[in-house]
Amino acid sequence: MWDQVQKTVSYIKNKTNFIPEYGVILGSGLGSFTDDLQIEYTLPYDTIPNFPVSTVQGHKGALVFGTIGDKRVVAMQGRFHFYEGYSMKEVTFPVRVMKYLGITQLIVSNASGGVNPEYKVGSIVLIKDHINMAPEHPLRGKNDERFGPRFVNMSEPYSKKMIAKVKEIALDLNIEIHDGIYLGLQGPTFETLAEYRMVKILGADCVGMSTVPEVIVARHMGLETFGISVITDMGDEESITTISHDEVLEAANKAEPDVRQLIRELILHY
Template sequence: MSDWTTEAADAIREAAGDGFVTPKLGMVLGSGLGGLADAVQDATSIPYTDLPGFPVGTVPGHAGRLVLGTLEGTPVVVLQGRAHLYEGIPASSVAVPIRTIRALGADTVVLTNAAGSINPDAKPGAIMALTDHINFQGMNPLAGPNDDAIGPRFVGLGDTYNKDLLRLLQAAAEAEGVTLHEGVYLAVLGPSFETPAEIRAFRTLGADAVGMSTVPEAIVARHCGLRVAAISAITNLAEGLGDEPLSHEHTLKNAAIAAQDLQRVLAHFVKEYH
């Protein structure tokens, strides 16, 4: 692991002290979705500013803290908020929090985000499990020198979103009476929202949702050997598909609606995870 990853993991263990329990899985909570972190029991909470190498975001709706503890009886490490590439951070900086999850001992990460829907069946307030992605961010977090101790120079992404985890998510959603859509997530750099013409193009390419995060984390996670599941909280119809003007305030408002179902599904998922 990189020096920053090792230092961050050591800082987390030191903060937890004798109460440190190796997490079984990690979670990254996106815009307006951080409430699940408040349900973590026996929690150790650490601001990203106290963790070496962790990029610190500036976007409302992202608390910027790591929470270690148990959720539904399962040891977890939760990242409450993330930094985004559009904030000007190097793509490689995304690797540090994800690799830290791995360095702490977890073998799985669940990524969440707020996204716009390109699929008319998934309306605002819905949740969508990712089955694949399209990277339109123009960069890759693995660019640059490769550390063979972390992962291979060329990592395959054909199985990025683990099918076994997807089945567990669907079973959790069914048990909670929640409809869990499935689809392909297309990541753009941002921070500007997309144009109607871009959305039409993305739909032609096979995308079901569009957002500004998650893909770099998924790439880094697969590179370091983490299994990946991901869910989008649908906050709006993408540009040109609805009548309501897009804004971050609009995103946070509808994320809060979707978060109610998302948190129930994830809590059930975590309880059943082995």
């Protein structure tokens, strides 16, 4: 994998001559964050060597390079999921590429189902921890010490300093936020009522089909990581009968302006 990553990094550097500080992974319905960038380069995934191609509605499929103020950012418009048929190494390949392009901080967004009764559809949740319930681990197999250690310390998967900064920003902007624990499952089915109850019993506040493998790989390489989630459905009898991917996108789109503002201000002032 090392050679693949370096080949991809070399290609992107030759195309862009751009060294980003921040990497941003944009989840379902949140792809318009790139409107906040002063865009310098856009590389569709299907033009980048070794890159997978997103197959999910609402995921556009491009690496976008640009600036917010004086900060240099690379944003993934569309991510990859295990349920699409990719291995976890393919799912997390772009995180490794962004690391070797130069990023030191990774911001990850997603849409998730809520089980915390304090949440409602449209709630914005800062992820403070996660529970990994995926069937394959992104670090399974022989470890390459050039990327990071065999056994990764996961005591702080999500940066406490970045979370504290966003809480300050949200207070200043009068944006309501929550924090919580995210549980990652394989998907692509939405959870049953029994599965939602399991999520709650296990101690999580929300559940989704992404983020966890990307954050594990980011921490493997020593990146400081921040995660933010939009609650797009609630795991109760009232919400569960109508939930669809279109509804997820609609709820994420409604919350998007606030999420965009929080991410933009974090990048500007952290």
